Amino acid sequence: MSETAPGRITELPLHIRRHEFAPALEMREIRERDGIELVHTPFGFDAWMVTRHRDVREVLSDPTRFSNTQHVLNSAGRSGISDTATQRVLEGNLLAADxxxxxxxxxxxxxxxxxRRIRLLEPRVRDIVADHLDAMERGGSPADLVSDFALPVPSLVICELLGVPYADRDAFQERSGQLLDVSSTPEERVRVQLESREYMRELVLRARREPGEDLLGMLVREHGEDVGTGELAGIADLLLIAGHETTSNMLGLGTLALLRHPEQLAIMRDDPGAVDAAVEELLRWLSIVHTGTLKAVIADTELGGARLRAGDVLFCGLPMANRDPEVIDDPDRLDVTRGGLGHLAFGHGVHHCLGAPLARMEMRVAFPALLRRFPTLREVPGGAEFRSFNAVYGLASLPVDW
Known part of the structure; x- marks a missing residue:
């Protein structure tokens, strides 16, 4: 195991290794051999890597065999995290709940x-996108597409939806970056989670005093007597993190993918009827969430011909499952005319991404608007910076000009 003295991971874990848009060759080899293999991780434990579409769907469909909660509890126990801290992290966390x-x-x-709710939000999303494109145009080229467009658009959308002050974005974006940094120690991750929860707890308490028309206000009015402040803070915290991290990285990485496939870009830019299918293909091809939540095996079982024992850990390789040739022809080729083909980019089963309709709508609005506003948009050669050691794949920066 490769670690620094304080315990930070320095070896890039297998499940998040990529070569630009493609999953690591080692992941492909696992899929082509047995589809599921026990691998060593730099986190100090072995885990089953699940790479085939049918096996990943089976895992995600069955929380009675494969538990999110139990993995969190097991991980906290291995790391010596206190029961009190663990329970606070679990409280209201949909991704850690069964x-x-x-x-x-x-x-x-x-x-x-x-x-219906998403349709009502769409005009405001169009205004937010247009405002940021106006600002980019006024600022002139070159510009950083990540900081000027891909990150602020979904951040402002989720802030307005939830009722989170947009002025606090630098602080909560820094916390989410630390939380999703897989090189962090468990202690660092818990500390940041608790800080984030405390911030959201203050917003929930404010909403309890004066509930607004935003989502926090709705939760307080409709469920405030049945759900505690801690659970409401946990729910809102997850929505805030997921609401800007995933969509922003899809916008940044998706734009780069289109710029490097100009014939695909032209289809999305010029044919309004092709946008929905193009968004689904980008979701499949990029699969920015590497694995989703890790899972613990509840009882001895079998998966993909392998014998798993209670307590074993599972990684579901979503990028490999979404490029499984048993499901899709020529899966490594980007083809925005394919349309939706049952991809797993938003997960599957009970933990299928709750915000998927919002994310899809934001992308359907943002991609064409960007490409039509700047028809000569191009990547500044050598400028794109891919993110590593992050639970959500994407770009740290994307310099562009036009």
Missing amino acids: PPDHTRLRRMLTGAFTA
């Missing part, structure tokens, strides 16, 4: 992400 707690928490939020 049914029935997960079902109870998720049910409170479904109304906020219905098709």
Whole structure:
């Protein structure tokens, strides 16, 4: 195991290794051999790497065999995290919850992400996108697409939806970056989680005093007597992190992918009827979430021909599953005319991304608007900086001109 003296990981874990847009060759080799293999991780434990589409779907479909909560508890125990801190991290965290707690928490939020609700939000999203494109145009080229467009657009959207002050964005974006940094020690990650929870707890308490028309206000009015402040803070904290990290990285990395495939870019830019299919193909091809939440095996079982024992850890390789030739022809080719083909970019089963409708709508609005506003948009050669050691793949920067 490769670590610095304080315990920070310096060896890039297998499940997040990429060569620009493509998963690591070692991941492909696992899929082509057995599809599931026990590998050593730099975190100090062995884990099963699951790479085939059918096996990943099976894992994500069955929380009774593969538990999110139990993995968090096991990990905290290995790291010596106190029970009190662990329970605070678990409180209201949908990604760390199994049914029935997960079902109870998720049910409170479904109304906020219905098709009707997303349609009502779309005009405001179009205004936010247009405002940021105006600012880019005024600033002139070159510009950093990540800091000027890809990051601030979804950040402002989720802040307005939740009721989080946009003025606090630098602080919460720094915390989310630290939280998603897989090189962090467990102690560092817990500390940042608790700081983030405390920030959100103050916002929940403010909403309890004066509930607004935002999502926090809705949760307080409709569920405030049944759900504690800690759970409400946990729910909102996850929505804030997921709401800007995932969409922003899709916008940045997706733009770079299109710039490097100009014939695909032209389809998305010039044909409004092709946008929905193009968004789905970018989601599949990029698969920016490497694995989703790690899972613990509840009882001895079998998966993909391998015998798993209770307590084993599972990584679900979403990029490999989304490029499985058993599911899609020529899967390594970007083809924005394919449309949706059952990809797993938003996960599957009970933990399928709650905010997927919002993310899709933001991308359907933002990509064409960007490409039409700047028809000569191009990458500054050698300027793109890919993010490593991060639970969500993307770009740290993307210099562009036009």
